[in-house]
Amino acid sequence: MSDDTTARRDGAPAEGAAPSRPRRAWSPRTPVTPERAFRFSPRTMGITVGLFALGYLALAFQMPDYTAVSVPVQPSTLPRWLGVALLALAVLLFFQRAPEQEAAAGSAAPGSGDGTPTAGGDTEASATEGTDAEGTDGAQSDGERSGGAPSEGGEPRLGRLDDPRLEIGLFVAALVAYVALFEPLGFILSTALYLGSMTWYLGYPRHLVNAVVALVLPFAFYAGMTWGLDVTLPSGPLPF
Amino acid sequence: MGMLDFLNIDQLMYGFGIALTPENLLYVFIGVLAGTIIGMLPGLGPMSAIALMIPIAYGMDPTSAIIMLAGVYYGAIFGGSTSSILLNAPGVAGTVATSFDGYPMALKGQAGKALAIAAICSFVGGTVSVVGLMAIAPVLASFAVSFGPVEYFALMVLGLTAVVSLGGRNLVKGLISAVVGVMIALVGIDSQTAIVRFTFDLPELYEGVEFLIVALGVFALAEVLVMLNQRGKGGVRKGVTSLRLSRREVGQITGPALRSSVLGFFTGVLPGAGATVASFLSYSMEKKIARDGDTFGQGNPKGVAAPEAANNAAAVGSFVPLMTLGVPGSGTTAILLGALMVLGVQPGPMMLSDNPGMFWGVVASMYIGSVVLLILNLPLIPLFAKVLNTPRTMLVPLVVVFCVVGVYGLSFSVFDLGLLAAFGAIGFLMRRNEFPAAPLILGLILGGLMETNMRRALQISDGAWSVFLTEPISAGLLAVAVLSMLPALLRVLRRRHTPVVPAGAAGAATVADTADAPASTEEALVGAENGSAEVSGDRTGTGSTTAAGSEGEPGEQAPPRD
Numbered sequence: 001m002s003d004d005t006t007a008r009r010d011g012a013p014a015e016g017a018a019p020s021r022p023r024r025a026w027s028p029r030t031p032v033t034p035e036r037a038f039r040f041s042p043r044t045m046g047i048t049v050g051l052f053a054l055g056y057l058a059l060a061f062q063m064p065d066y067t068a069v070s071v072p073v074q075p076s077t078l079p080r081w082l083g084v085a086l087l088a089l090a091v092l093l094f095f096q097r098a099p100e101q102e103a104a105a106g107s108a109a110p111g112s113g114d115g116t117p118t119a120g121g122d123t124e125a126s127a128t129e130g131t132d133a134e135g136t137d138g139a140q141s142d143g144e145r146s147g148g149a150p151s152e153g154g155e156p157r158l159g160r161l162d163d164p165r166l167e168i169g170l171f172v173a174a175l176v177a178y179v180a181l182f183e184p185l186g187f188i189l190s191t192a193l194y195l196g197s198m199t200w201y202l203g204y205p206r207h208l209v210n211a212v213v214a215l216v217l218p219f220a221f222y223a224g225m226t227w228g229l230d231v232t233l234p235s236g237p238l239p240f
Numbered sequence: 241m242g243m244l245d246f247l248n249i250d251q252l253m254y255g256f257g258i259a260l261t262p263e264n265l266l267y268v269f270i271g272v273l274a275g276t277i278i279g280m281l282p283g284l285g286p287m288s289a290i291a292l293m294i295p296i297a298y299g300m301d302p303t304s305a306i307i308m309l310a311g312v313y314y315g316a317i318f319g320g321s322t323s324s325i326l327l328n329a330p331g332v333a334g335t336v337a338t339s340f341d342g343y344p345m346a347l348k349g350q351a352g353k354a355l356a357i358a359a360i361c362s363f364v365g366g367t368v369s370v371v372g373l374m375a376i377a378p379v380l381a382s383f384a385v386s387f388g389p390v391e392y393f394a395l396m397v398l399g400l401t402a403v404v405s406l407g408g409r410n411l412v413k414g415l416i417s418a419v420v421g422v423m424i425a426l427v428g429i430d431s432q433t434a435i436v437r438f439t440f441d442l443p444e445l446y447e448g449v450e451f452l453i454v455a456l457g458v459f460a461l462a463e464v465l466v467m468l469n470q471r472g473k474g475g476v477r478k479g480v481t482s483l484r485l486s487r488r489e490v491g492q493i494t495g496p497a498l499r500s501s502v503l504g505f506f507t508g509v510l511p512g513a514g515a516t517v518a519s520f521l522s523y524s525m526e527k528k529i530a531r532d533g534d535t536f537g538q539g540n541p542k543g544v545a546a547p548e549a550a551n552n553a554a555a556v557g558s559f560v561p562l563m564t565l566g567v568p569g570s571g572t573t574a575i576l577l578g579a580l581m582v583l584g585v586q587p588g589p590m591m592l593s594d595n596p597g598m599f600w601g602v603v604a605s606m607y608i609g610s611v612v613l614l615i616l617n618l619p620l621i622p623l624f625a626k627v628l629n630t631p632r633t634m635l636v637p638l639v640v641v642f643c644v645v646g647v648y649g650l651s652f653s654v655f656d657l658g659l660l661a662a663f664g665a666i667g668f669l670m671r672r673n674e675f676p677a678a679p680l681i682l683g684l685i686l687g688g689l690m691e692t693n694m695r696r697a698l699q700i701s702d703g704a705w706s707v708f709l710t711e712p713i714s715a716g717l718l719a720v721a722v723l724s725m726l727p728a729l730l731r732v733l734r735r736r737h738t739p740v741v742p743a744g745a746a747g748a749a750t751v752a753d754t755a756d757a758p759a760s761t762e763e764a765l766v767g768a769e770n771g772s773a774e775v776s777g778d779r780t781g782t783g784s785t786t787a788a789g790s791e792g793e794p795g796e797q798a799p800p801r802d
Contacts, residue, residue: 034469034470034471037469037672038469038668038669038672038673039672039673040673045673049416056423056438059438063435063437064435066433066435068433071432071433071695071699072695072698072699072702072703073691073694073695073698073703074433075430075432075433075435075437076437078422078426078691078694079423079426079437079438082419082422082423082426085415085419086416086419086420086423089412089415089416089419090416092412093412093413093416096410096412157471158467158468158471158632158633158636159468159471164468164469164471167468167469168465168468168469168668171465171468172465172661172664172665175640175661175664176658176661178640178644179644179654179657179658179660179661180654182644182648182654182657183654187645187648191641191644194637194640194641195637195638195641198636198637198640199633199634199637202468202632202633202634202636202637203633204631204633204634210634213634217638217641218641221641221645225645225649230299231649232652233645233648233649
């Protein structure tokens with residue numbers, strides 16, 4: 001994650017369009033803007049891909065040869081070439097220029113100027129959200145968000161957490177929980193639970209509609225798949 | 241009539257006989273409708289649309305299945321134009337160019353007109369292009385029948401490099417995607433020697449990684465995660481107004497529509513160049529030709545007509561390499577190929593002689609699909625526009641459930657659901673860091689075929705690797721593969737030597753980097769299918785922005801001109 005800090009520092013001029021924005025970039029609890037989250041420097045990516053290639057090569061060279069009949073291409077031939085190619089590409093990636101440098105070079109260009117107000121606006125929006133979150137320590141009640149504070153798009157903002165990294169992490173965790181409960185609870189219950197809670201969590205304001213969709217849709221799906229297409233989904237504790 | 245012999249009228253009639261069965265008519269209808277709706281949702285492109293529809297195609301008759309999936313493809317491209325025009329947020333990279341003039345038209349209160357032009361020109365593009373498909377495909381197939389494993393291996397290398405080199409501005413990242421795709425393809429029990437590769441002793445992996453899991457994860461699930469990361473921001477919504485076109489306007493768009501259809505078709509036939517490249521090429525061509533070229537970007541109907549005709553023509557054109565060579569020319573057709581292989585169909589030069597019903601049925605269904613698209617879309621546009629109101633707070637979990645059901649219905653394995661989540665995360669990280677996803681999918685689909693053909697070729701040549709360079713066709717294809725990477729390579733070198741990047745390119749790159757509009761990141765992903773994703777980043781706001789975005793880039797971003 002140290003890369004994110006440097007990334008933000010480098011990218012600061014590009015984001016600086018919002019004049020009243022507090023200098024949150026230096027505080028340790030700074031939420032990362034969506035533009036910066038999950039972006040890594042070519043070095044980090046190069047090292048990651050390179051390590052993967054090395055591991056792959058190690059496996060490829062441990063692979064047994066096929067000796068029953070003489071074959072010109074062993075099962076390990078192509079993997080070894082692929083591993084070498086990937087390693088070479090990883091080295092090339094490592095030495096690439098960081099996109100931030102290019103961004104800084106291009107920030108004077110007319111095209112980029114158009115994007116910045118939006119970015120700044122978003123940061124401000126998340127800043128106000130952030131003060132809320134700090135007060136209640138993330139455990140916001142439903143009422144605070146139910147209005148679904150429309151962003152510029154006229155649509156409610158997705159999610160509740162300030163830091164997109166946490167938000168994505170939470171979303172993936174919810175997906176994993178859904179998958180884990182898929183067979184024990186059965187399709188209908190696990191899907192109803194997942195749909196209802198995620199739609200509510202992401203900020204859909206009409207709870208009754210949400211409840212109806214979350215209950216009716218899994219059942220319709222189940223009926224269509226199991227009885228219509230003969231694809232049996234897990235039933236779980238439900239009797240049908 | 242004699243003049244039209246080359247169009248194989250008899251076979252076409254035979255094809256219509258297949259496509260017009262009530263069952264297949266229904267599938268065309270379902271496909272086009274589903275494609276239009278999914279393509280309209282900002283964030284979900286044709287690749288996601290097809291991947292999401294594959295589970296439904298399982299168990300169907302292969303001909304019906306590909307008829308439906310083809311309908312999804314051109315339906316999705318059409319649907320993308322609706323969100324381009326109304327929201328300035330293209331659901332599909334191929335319709336980014338449409339938004340340059342379509343959105344200004346909507347701002348001027350001519351949204352209905354723009355949508356009508358888009359629908360009509362899509363129809364023209366699709367129809368013109370199907371004629372081309374009928375004329376070219378049999379010729380190409382009869383030529384490709386003589387291809388042996390050596391030529392096929394070279395052809396697949398060309399297919400991969402073409403998608404990589406046209407797919408984005410970063411050659412290295414594209415190649416990494418392609419190599420990793422081939423690596424995933426090799427997981428499982430080796431079909432020739434029965435040696436187990438890269439399974440980590442997990443029996444679930446013995447059969448290899450199912451392509452649908454990767455496709456749904458890397459496209460649909462990753463797009464959902466990107467939406468979440470962007471907090472679901474969208475453009476400004478505009479109502480739909482009258483769809484009526486004046487006679488003058490019809491006359492105005494006829495020329496651009498026809499020219500762009502032809503251009504789009506040939507662009508689509510080229511490996512690697514898909515609907516997006518075609519739409520940008522035709523947009524810049526019409527801008528140069530038109531006497532009122534300077535009003536492009538301010539709501540000129542020709543600027544809507546040209547890219548719309550071209551992207552639909554290219555979608556049909558990209559079926560030529562898929563159906564005659566069995567080698568997909570784009571990420572989207574790669575997903576289609578994967579779907580076909582799962583259904584037990586191996587497209588290729590033999591398909592026309594072995595399975596003519598499928599080929600001509602699909603061709604005929606494209607005519608029907610174009611008509612359905614037109615009938616469906618003109619009257620239903622106001623209704624469809626409501627689809628755009630689907631709240632993303634509900635859309636996001638729904639797409640996840642679709643993916644989960646699709647994967648589970650295929651394998652009944654929770655392990656595969658875990659893989660789905662993993663590939664979703666990988667796809668998301670790839671998109672955030674501008675690794676194109678299409679080469680990954682293409683590598684995954686071509687990887688197994690590539691190894692098989694490589695083995696056969698070397699078996700024949702007694703292990704002499706030089707065979708790939710001594711056979712003329714193979715040597716030629718490999719040379720084109722290397723050449724196709726040259727422009728991208730030169731760009732890399734030039735960038736390294738000159739510290740200041742040319743203004744346009746740098747600007748586009750910056751915006752794509754910050755990636756604030758949901759559309760622009762999605763471009764970065766879908767960008768693989770096309771060349772010109774970067775440009776889209778510019779159209780976040782006002783009309784002047786749009787004009788700026790359309791200024792120089794289209795020509796510059798479209799590399800396949802050599």
